[in-house]
Amino acid sequence: MRDRWLADGTHTRFGVLANAWKETVRDAMADIAANLASAKVEVRRAITRRTTDPVERKRMFTALKADRWAVDPFLARQMRTHWKRGRNRTHDQIVVRADKYNTVVDRRGRLWLAVPGLERRQMVRIPLSSTVAPTGTLRLMLRGGRVEVHYQIDASQMRSSQRPCGDRTVGVDKGYTEAVTDSDGGRHGTRLGQLLSSESDQLKERNRRRAKLRSIANTAARRGDHAKAHRIRANNLGTVKRERQAARHRARVRTEIFTAVHRAVDKAATVVAEDLTKSFAGRTTLGRNVNRRLAAWTKGVTAEALTNVSERRGSVLVHVNAAYTSQACHRCGRLGRRSGDRLHCTSCGVVWQADVNAAINILQRAGDPDIALHTPHHAVRQILQDRTDRHRTRLPVQDSSPATAERRANHPNRSAMSNN
Ligand SMILES: [Zn+2]
DSSP: OHHHHHHHTGGGGTOSOHHHHHHHHHHHHHHHHHHHHHHHHHHHHHHHHHOOOHHHHHHHHHHHHTTOGGGSHHHHHHHHHHSOOSOOOGGGEEEEOGGGOEEEEOTTSOEEEEEEOSSTTOEEEEEOSOSSOOOSSEEEEEETTEEEEEEOOOGGGSGGGGSOOOSEEEEEEEOSSSSEEETTSOEEOTTHHHHHHHHHHHHHHHHHHHHHHHHHHHHHHHTTOHHHHHHHHHHHSOSHHHHHHHHHHHHHHHHHHHHHHHHHHHHEEEEEEEOTTTTOOOGGGGTTOHHHHHHHHHHHHHHHHHHHHHHHHTOEEEEEOOTTTTTBOTTTOOBOEEETTEEEETTTTEEEEHHHHHHHHHHHHTTOSSOOTTOOHHHHHHHHHHHHHHHHTTOOOOOOOHHHHHHHHHSHHHHHHHHO
């Protein structure tokens, strides 16, 4: 790509030094390659879901690996779905190689970054708001009249990576009021609910005001007052401030969730959790509903935090099937009545904290002989039903293989009577 642009003169239109655009091209190509690789992970999953035939699977895996997926209709369709593409975000950013910039601390202790400008040997100096000097390849972005400096850091060098994990097995349930609740009853990230609801209220209020302004601008434009319409669109309907506030809010929520997961990992060598990535709905399907969009997003962040923190601190993350974990009583297994944050088990006559009960159920799923990660929802219900029936008639557990469990679940009373 680089050589072709050099040869045909495309590069003269970029208006930046050769080194800068070459690095940017290299960076963009690396991004495309990374997106391709992560799409292939998803498509491999889709292949295993599609067929159990080993020959057919092998054929598709090979085609995918050798980049011959375009000729297979199923693979091509899957790649189109999972390979992110089509949006260029590089109009306001540039990549600077490690040997092309330097950082200096001035007499007042402020950190300055110097990068090559458009004129030779003329560096552009940027004051940084941080006291930690960036390292490695930098990405500079111009956003709302400010410069953002992005760079990679090695997670194994982070302070939290040096912190050891705990030594127990702990179940965690993801919530909205608290980021996570563990099976000991510990609640972590207790400010999450407040952060989310205040953001949701603010967004709704702002969207309402913007809709009003937009209709005023449209009316003005219809009447021919284009100056007024333009003024409103430029001054009141911009996105810079909104984007900046949204970014700040996202950062706060992420910190709350990551800190919460760290608290749980403090005591856990094994963390048992629901696989939150599996049912993560895409942004497009959620539409304009603010609450649902926020909920889906926090779910994704929790999934990311669980994987990321476990990896860094050396704990093992175990995914389990979470079907009915929020409805079943962890003591007797019957489905209870949920009201607010309480779960009432009519059989035990006990009221549990719903989230703690769910975390205990999730923990117990890790050792469950019948309920596997991909056991369908309705089958889980039957297994739970079967267990409580067996418990009621005080039958010894003779065989807990799924086939027997299913047969019993179909005729629970008959099998119970014949054994009495
Ligand atoms: Zn119960």
